[in-house]
Amino acid sequence: MRPAGRGPLDSLYFAYPHFAARRAPEQDDAATVHPVVIVGAGPVGLTAALTLAKYGVRSVVLDAKATFNDGSRAICIARQSFHILEQAGAAAPFLAKALGWTTGRSFYRGEEIYRFDMPDSEHEKFRPMYNLQQQYIEQFLHDACIATGLVDLRWQSTVVGIDNRPDSVTLMVETPLGAYALQAAHVLAADGARSAIRSKLGLRLKGENYEGRYVIADVRMDHAYPTERRALFEPASNPGGTVLIHKQPDDIWRIDYQLRDGEDPDEAIREAEIRARVGAILAEIGHQGSWELEWWSIYTANTLALDDYRHGRVTFIGDSAHIVPIFGVRGLNNGLADAQNIGWKLAYLLKGLAGESLLDSYTPERRGATLDVFANAGKSARFMTPPTRGHRLVREAVLSLAATEAFARNFANPRQMQPHTYADSPLTRYPARDGAFSSGPASGAALANVRLADGRFLSDLMGEGFTALVFAGGPVAESIDALREALAALDPLFRAVVVGETGELPAGVVGIRSGGDLSERYGATGGTLYLIRPDLHVAGRWRTIVPAEIVATLDACLGRTA
Amino acid sequence: MSHPAEPRSFEAMELVYEQLAAALDRVGPDDEVLFLTRLAMVMAHRAGAAIDLAACIEAAQGEGARRPVAAS
Numbered sequence: 001m002r003p004a005g006r007g008p009l010d011s012l013y014f015a016y017p018h019f020a021a022r023r024a025p026e027q028d029d030a031a032t033v034h035p036v037v038i039v040g041a042g043p044v045g046l047t048a049a050l051t052l053a054k055y056g057v058r059s060v061v062l063d064a065k066a067t068f069n070d071g072s073r074a075i076c077i078a079r080q081s082f083h084i085l086e087q088a089g090a091a092a093p094f095l096a097k098a099l100g101w102t103t104g105r106s107f108y109r110g111e112e113i114y115r116f117d118m119p120d121s122e123h124e125k126f127r128p129m130y131n132l133q134q135q136y137i138e139q140f141l142h143d144a145c146i147a148t149g150l151v152d153l154r155w156q157s158t159v160v161g162i163d164n165r166p167d168s169v170t171l172m173v174e175t176p177l178g179a180y181a182l183q184a185a186h187v188l189a190a191d192g193a194r195s196a197i198r199s200k201l202g203l204r205l206k207g208e209n210y211e212g213r214y215v216i217a218d219v220r221m222d223h224a225y226p227t228e229r230r231a232l233f234e235p236a237s238n239p240g241g242t243v244l245i246h247k248q249p250d251d252i253w254r255i256d257y258q259l260r261d262g263e264d265p266d267e268a269i270r271e272a273e274i275r276a277r278v279g280a281i282l283a284e285i286g287h288q289g290s291w292e293l294e295w296w297s298i299y300t301a302n303t304l305a306l307d308d309y310r311h312g313r314v315t316f317i318g319d320s321a322h323i324v325p326i327f328g329v330r331g332l333n334n335g336l337a338d339a340q341n342i343g344w345k346l347a348y349l350l351k352g353l354a355g356e357s358l359l360d361s362y363t364p365e366r367r368g369a370t371l372d373v374f375a376n377a378g379k380s381a382r383f384m385t386p387p388t389r390g391h392r393l394v395r396e397a398v399l400s401l402a403a404t405e406a407f408a409r410n411f412a413n414p415r416q417m418q419p420h421t422y423a424d425s426p427l428t429r430y431p432a433r434d435g436a437f438s439s440g441p442a443s444g445a446a447l448a449n450v451r452l453a454d455g456r457f458l459s460d461l462m463g464e465g466f467t468a469l470v471f472a473g474g475p476v477a478e479s480i481d482a483l484r485e486a487l488a489a490l491d492p493l494f495r496a497v498v499v500g501e502t503g504e505l506p507a508g509v510v511g512i513r514s515g516g517d518l519s520e521r522y523g524a525t526g527g528t529l530y531l532i533r534p535d536l537h538v539a540g541r542w543r544t545i546v547p548a549e550i551v552a553t554l555d556a557c558l559g560r561t562a
Numbered sequence: 563m564s565h566p567a568e569p570r571s572f573e574a575m576e577l578v579y580e581q582l583a584a585a586l587d588r589v590g591p592d593d594e595v596l597f598l599t600r601l602a603m604v605m606a607h608r609a610g611a612a613i614d615l616a617a618c619i620e621a622a623q624g625e626g627a628r629r630p631v632a633a634s
Contacts, residue, residue: 379576382583390586393594394579404624410572411579 003271003293008070012220012294013250014135016067019155024173026180033168034060035350037184039159039197042069043134044318044335045190046141050088051343053148054464057350060182061151062173064158068142071295072133072218075248076329080419080446082126083459083536084340090144097136097249100127104229106412110236110284113402114412123450123521125457129329131227131248133218137332159191162200164312186346187314190339195320201311205304205323207374212385213259213300214326215268217278218252221291230285231412233399237280242384245285252294255281256326258385269298301325301381303374309363315342322370327380327414330373337420337535338366344534348558353491358559361426369420380414419446422537429540429553436543440522440530447536450518458518461510465493465534466554470545471519472500473526480529483547484509490554493534499524533557 002010009016025032036052038045041063049059077085077098085091106114118128145151160179161172164187171182189197198205225247232243241258248254255278259268267273274296282291305322309315318335342362348354386392401408422428422444431443441448450458461467468487470480480498484506488494497510499518505511512518522530523543531539531553540553570578589597606615 382580386583388583388587389591390583390588393586394583398579401622401624405621407569407572407575411576 001269001271001296009067011135012292013252014133016135017139019066019153021066021156021176022154023177024154024157024175024180024182026173026182027178033183033185034058035184036060036186036188036346037062037169037171037182038188038190039063039171040190040192040318040320041065041138041142041153041155042190042192042318043074043137043141043332044339045188046138046145047084047088047336048188048190048317048339048343049145049151050090050141050148051084051340052347053145053150054088055344055347055351056150057347058150059152060184061145061153062157062159062171062182063153063155066156068135068138071297072135072248072252072254073216073297074134074137074326074329074332075131075246075254076332077130077132077137078329078333078419079124079126079128081333081336082130083446084336086125086459087340087534087536088144089148090141093140093143094130094132094137097140098130098132099227099247099249100130101227101229101247102128103226104231104414106231106233106409107235108233108399108402108412110232111403113233113399114409116413123448123457125449125451125459131246131254133248133250133252134332136249159196159200162187162197162314164201164314166312169313185313185350188339188342188346189314189316189320190318190335191320193319193323195316197314198306198316198320201314203306203311205306207302207304207323208378209304210301210325210381210385210387212381212387213263213265213268213298214256214385215259215274215277215296215298216254216256217274217296218248218254218294219278219282219291220251220294221253221282221287222251222289223247223253223287223291225285229414231414232281232284233412234396235281235284237284238277243281245281257281265298269296299326301327301377301385303378303381305367305370305374309338309367310359315346315359315362317342317366321366322373324370324373325377325381325384327377327384330377334366334369334373334420337369340535341366345559348534353493353558355559358557360559365420365422365425365427368422368424372420383411421445427533427539427553427557429556430542430549433540433542433546433549437523437541439520440524440541441538443538443540445538447532447538448521450521452512452518459536461497461512462532462536463493463495463534465491465495466539466557467495467497467532468550469522469530469532470496470498471522471524471526471528472498480545481506483545483550486547486551487554490551490558490560494554531557 036059038061104116158174160174163170169184169187227247230245240260244256246254302323309321317338324330345358398408398411428444434442484496499512527544529545530541533539
C-alpha cells in the first residue's frame with residue numbers, strides 16, 4: 001500500500017516499467033509444445049528461467065501483472081543465493097546495488113543485549129547477507145533473462161486453467177488480447193503464496209499458522225547507521241511488540257513492527273496509524289530529520305508446505321510450495337535454491353544428459369530444506385511472536401536476564417538462513433565416506449569456498465556441469481586419468497580441477513598450483529576426490545579415490561540408476 | 563543428562579524454554595506464581611550443593627525482575 005494520492009506503483013525511488021501484452025504465437029498457430037513454461041515472473045521463476053537458459057534450454061514465463069512487484073517485500077539475499085545468481089550469470093548488478101552486511105544487534109527495553117556476527121572471512125567471495133528491494137531483484141533478473149535470448153516473457157498473461165496429463169500439460173492463458181492454450185512438456189509453478197496452479201490442481205499447503213501479525217513499512221530518510229539488522233524487543237515506541245529495522249539501497253529503511261494481540265489489522269494498516277507508529281519508532285532510534293513514507297504491507301508468520309513438490313509434469317518452486325516466517329530470511333533464499341535445483345535437473349533431462357528419475361530427487365532435497373527451515377523458523381517465530389502467555393512469560397524472563405546472564409542472550413539469535421545439506425538425498429550415495437575426513441564439506445553440503453593464492457575463489461573454478469576436485473600426489477595419477485574419462489563420458493559438461501599438480505595437465509583440466517590451505521580445509525591428502533554438483537553441493541567425497549563409487553554417484557546424479 | 567555442576571548447553575536451554583512455556587500454559591495464570599515457586603523449591607532440593615541458591619536468587623532478582631511483566 002502507498003500513501004493517499006499515490007498509485008500502487010508511484011514509488012519514491014523506483015521507476016516501474018510497463019510491459020505491454022503481446023499477441024502470442026499460439027493465438028495464430030498452436031502447434032508448439034514448449035519444453036518448459038514457468039508461471040510467475042518473480043525472483044524464483046526468473047531464476048529458474050536463467051538457470052535453464054545457462055544450459056541452452058528455452059522457456060516461456062507467464063505473469064499476470066504488467067510490471068514488477070509493487071513493494072520491496074523480500075529484501076535479504078543470503079550468500080548462497082549470491083552463488084546461485086552468479087552461476088546464473090546475473091550477480092554483477094546485484095553486487096553493484098545491494099548492501100552487504102554481517103552484524104545484527106538486539107535491544108531489550110532500549111538496552112543492547114545481544115550482537116551477532118554471521119560467519120565471514122577472506123575465503124568467502126560474498127558477504128553473508130545483502131539487502132536489496134524485491135523490485136530491483138526482479139528487474140536485474142528480468143534484464144538477465146532478456147539478455148540470454150532464450151526466455152520468452154509474457155506479461156499480462158493469467159493462467160485460468162490447467163490440464164496436467166501424463167505426456168504434457170496444457171495451460172489456458174488469458175490476456176487482454178484474448179485467450180489461448182499453451183502446451184508444455186514441463187511446468188514450473190512459481191506463482192507465489194496464493195498459487196493459482198496449486199489451487200487449480202486441488203492441492204493444499206499443510207502446517208501451522210502463527211497468530212502474530214507484523215506490519216512492514218518502508219521509509220525514505222537520511223539516517224546515519226550502518227547496514228545491520230536491529231531487533232528491538234519491548235521498545236517504548238511499540239510496547240508489547242517487537243520491531244525490526246533494515247537498511248536498503250536508495251536511503252530506504254525497512255521498519256517491521258509486531259501488532260499487539262487483539263489489534264485490528266484493518267485499523268493497523270490505515271495510513272495515519274502507520275505514520276504514527278513508524279514516527280514513534282524512528283524517534284526512539286534517534287532519527288531527528290524528516291522521513292517520507294514509501295510503502296507498507298502486513299503479514300502473519302506461517303510454516304506451511306505441500307506434501308509433494310511435484311505433481312506429474314508440474315513442479316512447485318518458491319512460495320507456491322512452501323511458506324515460511326520471515327524471521328531468518330528464508331522465503332526468498334529457499335525459493336532461489338528451489339529454482340536452481342529444479343533448473344539444472346530439468347536442463348540435464350531436456351538435453352538428454354539425465355534420466356527422468358533425476359527429477360524425483362527434487363522433492364526430498366528441497367522439501368527437506370523446508371522442514372529444516374520449519375524447525376528453526378518455528379523456534380524463531382515462537383520467540384518473535386509468542387503464541388501463548390507461557391511463551392510470553394518465558395521470553396520476558398530470558399530477555400530481562402540477557403543484560404546480566406550471558407546464557408540468556410542466545411535466545412535473541414535470529415537463526416539466519418544457512419544453506420541446507422542434502423544429507424538424505426537419493427543422489428547422495430556414499431555418505432559413510434565422510435567418516436574418513438576430519439574437515440571439509442560433507443556429502444550433500446554446499447561447497448566451502450576458499451580463496452586461492454592467485455586471488456580467485458574455489459567457486460570460480462567449478463564448471464557448469466559436475467566437477468571433480470582432485471588432490472594430486474601419491475600413486476593415483478593413472479587411475480585419475482581413466483576415471484576422468486569415464487566421468488566425462490557420462491557428463492559432457494564434466495570438468496576436472498586438480499589441486500597441487502605441477503606437471504603438464506591434459507586439455508580441459510584446470511590446475512591449482514598451491515593447494516596448501518585448500519587441502520587443509522578439505523581434509524585432503526594425495527588421491528582425495530570431491531565430486532561437486534552443478535549447484536555447488538557435494539555429491540560425494542573420497543579420502544582416496546574409489547573409481548567405481550564415484551562413477552556410480554555420477555550415474556545416480558544423472559538419474560540413470562534406481 | 564549433564565553433570566549437575568555443569569551449566570546446561572544452549573540447545574538444552576532451548577528445550578527448557580519450550581517445556582517451561584508449555585507448563586505455564588497448563589498451569590494457567592491463576593496458579594503460575596505458586597507453580598514457579600514450587601518449581602524453584604523442587605529444583606533447589608534436587609540440585610543439592612551443586613548450586614549456590616543465594617547467587618541464583620540474586621541473578622534472577624536483577625534489574626529485569628523489577629519491571630512489570632508485559633505478558634497479558
